[in-house]
Amino acid sequence: MFLAWSGQLCFLSTAGLPIMASLATESLNKLKHVMSILLALDASSSACSVALWLDGQVYSDHVIAPREHTRRLMPMVDALLAEAGITPAHLDALAYGRGPGSFTGIRIAAGTVQGLAFGLDRPVIPVSTLETLAAGAVRIHGATQVIPAFDARMNEIYVAAYRVKQTGLPGLESCAGEQVIAPELLEPVAGFSSGWFAAGSGWGLKERMPEGCLVGLEGMDTTMEPDARDMACLAADAFAAGNMMAPHEAVPVYLRDQVTSRRQ
Amino acid sequence: MRVLGIESSCDETGVALYDTESGLLADALFSQIDMHAAYGGVVPELASRDHVRRLLPLIQQVLDDAGMHRTDLDAIAYTAGPGLVGALMVGASTAHGMARALNIPVLGVHHMEGHLLAPMLEDNPPAFPFVALLVSGGHTQLVQVEGIGQYTLMGESVDDAAGEAFDKVAKMLDLPYPGGPSVSALAASGAPGRFRFPRPMTDRPGLDFSFSGLKTHTMTTLKALVRDNALDEQARADVARAFEEAVVDTLAIKCRRALKATGYRRLVVAGGVSANKRLRDSLGNALHALSAEVFYPHPRFCTDNGAMIALAGALRLSQGEHDTGTMHTTPRWPLDTLQAPRAHEDS
Ligand SMILES: Nc1ncnc2c1ncn2[C@@H]1O[C@H](COP(=O)(O)OP(=O)(O)OP(=O)(O)O)[C@@H](O)[C@H]1O
Numbered sequence: 001m002f003l004a005w006s007g008q009l010c011f012l013s014t015a016g017l018p019i020m021a022s023l024a025t026e027s028l029n030k031l032k033h034v035m036s037i038l039l040a041l042d043a044s045s046s047a048c049s050v051a052l053w054l055d056g057q058v059y060s061d062h063v064i065a066p067r068e069h070t071r072r073l074m075p076m077v078d079a080l081l082a083e084a085g086i087t088p089a090h091l092d093a094l095a096y097g098r099g100p101g102s103f104t105g106i107r108i109a110a111g112t113v114q115g116l117a118f119g120l121d122r123p124v125i126p127v128s129t130l131e132t133l134a135a136g137a138v139r140i141h142g143a144t145q146v147i148p149a150f151d152a153r154m155n156e157i158y159v160a161a162y163r164v165k166q167t168g169l170p171g172l173e174s175c176a177g178e179q180v181i182a183p184e185l186l187e188p189v190a191g192f193s194s195g196w197f198a199a200g201s202g203w204g205l206k207e208r209m210p211e212g213c214l215v216g217l218e219g220m221d222t223t224m225e226p227d228a229r230d231m232a233c234l235a236a237d238a239f240a241a242g243n244m245m246a247p248h249e250a251v252p253v254y255l256r257d258q259v260t261s262r263r264q
Numbered sequence: 265m266r267v268l269g270i271e272s273s274c275d276e277t278g279v280a281l282y283d284t285e286s287g288l289l290a291d292a293l294f295s296q297i298d299m300h301a302a303y304g305g306v307v308p309e310l311a312s313r314d315h316v317r318r319l320l321p322l323i324q325q326v327l328d329d330a331g332m333h334r335t336d337l338d339a340i341a342y343t344a345g346p347g348l349v350g351a352l353m354v355g356a357s358t359a360h361g362m363a364r365a366l367n368i369p370v371l372g373v374h375h376m377e378g379h380l381l382a383p384m385l386e387d388n389p390p391a392f393p394f395v396a397l398l399v400s401g402g403h404t405q406l407v408q409v410e411g412i413g414q415y416t417l418m419g420e421s422v423d424d425a426a427g428e429a430f431d432k433v434a435k436m437l438d439l440p441y442p443g444g445p446s447v448s449a450l451a452a453s454g455a456p457g458r459f460r461f462p463r464p465m466t467d468r469p470g471l472d473f474s475f476s477g478l479k480t481h482t483m484t485t486l487k488a489l490v491r492d493n494a495l496d497e498q499a500r501a502d503v504a505r506a507f508e509e510a511v512v513d514t515l516a517i518k519c520r521r522a523l524k525a526t527g528y529r530r531l532v533v534a535g536g537v538s539a540n541k542r543l544r545d546s547l548g549n550a551l552h553a554l555s556a557e558v559f560y561p562h563p564r565f566c567t568d569n570g571a572m573i574a575l576a577g578a579l580r581l582s583q584g585e586h587d588t589g590t591m592h593t594t595p596r597w598p599l600d601t602l603q604a605p606r607a608h609e610d611s
Contacts, residue, residue: 070592103350118334119363
């Protein structure tokens, strides 16, 4: 049993959810060399941000608006499109901050992008919010190795590690995978003893981290939050590489899956 | 006007396509009941996580079933409240994203308005005005309905909702969640008259309800049976029967009063508990005496569903009402604050 999805075939799994057969590589290779127009949305933190990648030019908007993402997001998108003089139909793909971060926030971004992408029949690009923060530290602080960390509450942090690609190509490469962990249990990034920039609210808990995680730090900014303008650049790399998904696959990445223990 | 309806306020993801000319074209539902059953109730975070996985596949399924393309849609309606805030946001954000992409109007709809208009999906729809009894897991309300958005609250539960009482009594009887159907099934083998439970707040005037005393009474009865070592299968069924009869009688008495007070001849009963067989029989008898008529939604539209949201949305959207710019989610939203459909200036 199968049903048509964006002109591709997708199969129904036993669980009843359609699973997208990976996008045909030929059609993606074609996309590589064309110019691209991408919209990126992030609502994973107390910031709400949107950005437009227009053939290498970036338009963006960013507000600190805790608990107001539902109210702010669409008007911000509309204003940005108007500023760039385009309509949603011009978009080639839609990127969103897929997490980790505020559960509600990453669902608002995922839901909005699912709706936009489904309505426009365009692919989606999930972008890690930790990687986005790392890209922000490269842009703002000139960092080359970044350990982004968010306060995940419940005495844990979301954390990963990235460095600027050694090949000189744009984008970042992962040095340590994303995890949710108690600050006390954090370990230094294997193989890299120094040169790290610490970015994000997670470092507000540095007193609780082992000494070994702090010695290799060369800079810190605990006030940084993910910004869609960095996400748009990462999305452009993903778009060029053909790393995209069907709209219904635009789901959040929570990292924390233990959610049923009753609070109090 | 072809309207896509999206429901995600609690533990069901519902999608439907309604046409103001030809009626319901297709509907699909995914219920999370099995997922939450293990926890004995809805876990909000798990509910939200599931909605975001289910919604687009259900929308695609509804379009396919109706033989339509997404570009055939004229508008989108979603449940904006009341409900679980995180769950509501999934429907709201997807609806707004999609409407923006398709450049069509979108409207946040009141979940209980959806329930109370659901009988209008049937072949013999009720005409205005009518009295509506909304009985679900979260609500027990009597509403005077003069037209769309013209609602006056006549009475409501001062404590537990009727469905909630069913669910709590099911827990006491070790019956599976959701409790309504399982208590009702057990009650079917109960002997009438062995226990008689009070009919709360029927001995005084007024249209309010209270079910928490009934719940306590059930608990006390069960404890006494345990103490006397008499809680066998038959006794459990007898208790279930006494409880169900008390709830049903109470609801029927208040419905009769509400009809008398308004002079209306039509009663609409909606919400999950309206599926209850004994309630339907009892209301049938009570209303016959008043030569009034009672209207129910189709059983599959008694509990949460997308069809009622598509319908309620269509009735408003077709009058030119729609959200302006931003999505809204209103977890707490009294029904009687709604207004009749209003066209927006910019439409
Ligand atoms: N046959 C039945 N008899 C009694 N109660 C029933 C029956 N079937 C379902 N219910 C009850 O109906 C409720 C579910 O209804 P519904 O899905 O309309 O409400 P809800 O989503 O819990 O609340 P609301 O719609 O008010 O937010 C549950 O409490 C369930 O036990």
